Amino acid sequence: MDFLIHHMLRTSAIRFPEKEALVHGEQRLTYSAVASQVAGLACGLREAGLQRGDRLGIYLDPSIPQVLSIFGVAQAGGVLVPINHLLFPGQVAHIAQDCRMKGLITTTAKLATLEKVLPDIPSLEFVVVLQDTETPDVALPVHSFEAFCQGAPLCSWREVSIEKDLAAILYTSGSTGKPKGVMLSHAQVIAGSSIVSTYLEITAAERILAVLPFSFDAGMNQLMTAFQHGGTLVLINFVFAREVVQVLLQERITGLAGVPTFWSLLAQPSSYLQQHQLPHLRYITNTGGAMPQPVLATLRRLLPTTKIFLMYGLTEAFRSTYLPPEELEHRPTSMGKAIPNTEILVVNDEGQLCRPGEIGELVHRGPTVSMGYWGQPALTAQVLRQHPFLPPELGSDEKVCYSGDLVKMDEEGFLYFVGRRDTMIKSSGFRISPTEVEAVLFQSGRIRGAAVIGIPDEVLGQAVKAFVVPREGEVLMPETLLAFCAEKMPRYMVPKALEVLEALPKTPSGKPDYPALRRREGY
């Protein structure tokens, strides 16, 4: 039985030692090679000082070493903290400080960009770097990733974790403040993998293309489902959608997951998708926002034999609903029903179950409800609460996840997304906190007021728009302020539009009136 994340790799390596596990460009690794390198890495990490429950950051581009690190950290008994490669030093430092990171796996080049923030991470005791021409110049013990992977695993290996232990922290944004770390146990990650593979009917024959980052719950889930069943995971770095189509063909990909923006790119004529047939592409899944209807129509036309699964999930509960492909024809705008072994409730402001058609908050109950936010008990208590309807005789303290997403259910139990309860923005699959963007705008020292909202965008889902009030006497050029932002945060967070106002509309309590700003934009 597989209790821990790396057990899935171990089992697949026993069942299919010579089968292709990972492919990235010209590199191909079998399950036995992956298992042996992961075992070496786990030993190396323990020798470097990693102990049960220590947090280890993985700050790498999508690559084979990134996958080896995920399983290596788990096997060593550590907690893996995948850091999106698009993040800037300031955000990486926040994550490292917040989770009191003990070690970091990265490249020399990436480590060099972190030089200025490293002194702000006192918990960091060692780094593991990938082979490079240059040796990093840091005041910490530096270990070689390759040397660890090639090391002989100890025969006296002792497992230190149990399935209830924290396995991963995935950082994500909410409506306020800096990104928060969602904690997932081994059991939760494995439950997510088992549930998703049940309805996607994943088998060892699968060849899954990973375009989503592993720092994103759906991306990590793809990796886990592939390894759980002994399938093959193909990695890709791409700029043009046609590169994706080429890999779909060359690697005979059977499964592909993406966010709406990715599908918009793939549905462009320049992807060449329309010139090819992809009979081996068994399924595609969308998550991270609603797929635009024209894009969905194009994909259905171009991929007539591929099953399209529309999925919904939030990191706090890992995965929640999906629309079975056979329902796509009748209700293409629905987010479907609960995933297997999961219950979805729609609860109104009075705390009662909603009637069909009534708008309420989506509440998730099941084995993938996370352990909450790392180091944030108050925030956790807002999102993970007691089940509202269990008989008191059970004496249960089971927590369900209040998603903050407003939905309604039709007579047949299918769910439809209505909007967010709060001001959180979702752009190209990323969750963006308005206050985090506002904080960066304030750092410029040129403004005395800022409010950031999301406005509908065909490709991005939502685009970030900022309203700012200059300081007295300040003549503000929007380009200058945006250029300042571009140095401080990744492109997906930088406002697409910035408008200078004399004053912000305020609520009676003196906070920016976000609904008024959205109305001002016509939404």
Next chain:
Amino acid sequence: MQDNTVSTHIKDFIWQHFPLARTRKIVDTDHLLEKGILDSLGILEVVMFIEHEFQIILNDDDLMPENFQSICSIAAFVQRRCHDSSAH
């Protein structure tokens, strides 16, 4: 259109729409993909700008990484395409 006018137009657009290009003071020969100025979505924006600004319709074959490497290569590509269409 003069070569330098084309590249100035493209540079203005990129400096305006990709704020990092402005802060990093990107020059015409800098590699836009490697420097992280453009990504997939960024290239789409550049394509839409080129089609609108220079009144050319890009073919699928035009969307090659080498055409979008730098401001120089985008400008050279636009020149070539403008020349092709006027020759027909």
